[in-house]
Amino acid sequence: MTVKETKLKDCFILEPKVFLDKRGSFIESYNKKVFYELTGQKIDFVQDNESFSKRGVLRGLHFQKGEYAQSKLVRVITGRILDVVVDLREDSNSFGKHFSTELSEENKKQLFIPRGFAHGFIVLSNTVLFSYKCDNFYNKESESGIIYNDRVLNIDWKLPENEFIVSDKDLILPTFNDLFK
Numbered sequence: 001m002t003v004k005e006t007k008l009k010d011c012f013i014l015e016p017k018v019f020l021d022k023r024g025s026f027i028e029s030y031n032k033k034v035f036y037e038l039t040g041q042k043i044d045f046v047q048d049n050e051s052f053s054k055r056g057v058l059r060g061l062h063f064q065k066g067e068y069a070q071s072k073l074v075r076v077i078t079g080r081i082l083d084v085v086v087d088l089r090e091d092s093n094s095f096g097k098h099f100s101t102e103l104s105e106e107n108k109k110q111l112f113i114p115r116g117f118a119h120g121f122i123v124l125s126n127t128v129l130f131s132y133k134c135d136n137f138y139n140k141e142s143e144s145g146i147i148y149n150d151r152v153l154n155i156d157w158k159l160p161e162n163e164f165i166v167s168d169k170d171l172i173l174p175t176f177n178d179l180f181k
């Protein structure tokens with residue numbers, strides 16, 4: 001496993017070592033000890049989630065508020081996505097900045113997203129199996145987010161907007177300025 005810092009503090013890209021042999025491949029998708037050695041983050045992941053989506057599906061931008069804030073370690077098992085995170089920590093140098101990166105079955109990259117960030121992704125391949133660990137439990141009442149086409153954030157989602165498939169819940173998320181006025 002190797003780790004690279006992104007331009008957003010505390011947000012890392014991890015690349016597992018891939019073992020190839022005549023049968024196929026093997027990776028350690030998560031190892032608590034190695035994760036701590038590489039990132040310095042002592043995270044206690046308590047929930048694993050998986051979603052399946054078609055091309056054009058855009059999930060996000062999501063976060064949980066207050067005591068239910070979550071760090072996430074996200075990856076793609078099959079397919080390819082553009083993953084996007086936004087730093088919402090008001091005391092951070094990169095407050096309001098976003099970072100995006102492709103995560104795919106091929107590159108096997110993982111993104112560590114600390115608490116205080118919003119997260120979303122769009123599916124670039126025909127289908128995607130997406131998997132992630134969270135360090136806090138799901139809490140419906142604490143769900144929040146920012147609308148994907150927010151003008152202040154101005155995120156390039158890489159696909160034409162007429163291909164986006166967005167949940168009804170995500171279509172009525174507030175803007176960045178609504179949240180931080």
Ligand SMILES: Cc1cn([C@H]2C[C@H](O)[C@@H](COP(=O)(O)OP(=O)(O)O[C@H]3O[C@@H](C)C(=O)[C@@H](O)[C@H]3O)O2)c(=O)[nH]c1=O
Nearest residue numbers: 049051059060061062063072119120121137138167169
């Ligand atoms: C996230 C989540 C959803 N659910 C339920 C609620 C709902 O009925 C159904 C689908 O939920 P959603 O529409 O919120 O799923 P989704 O849009 O995939 O939500 C996820 O999006 C990505 C971008 C994230 O960063 C995640 O943290 C999470 O917010 O699953 C759980 O039971 N537990 C969970 O942890």
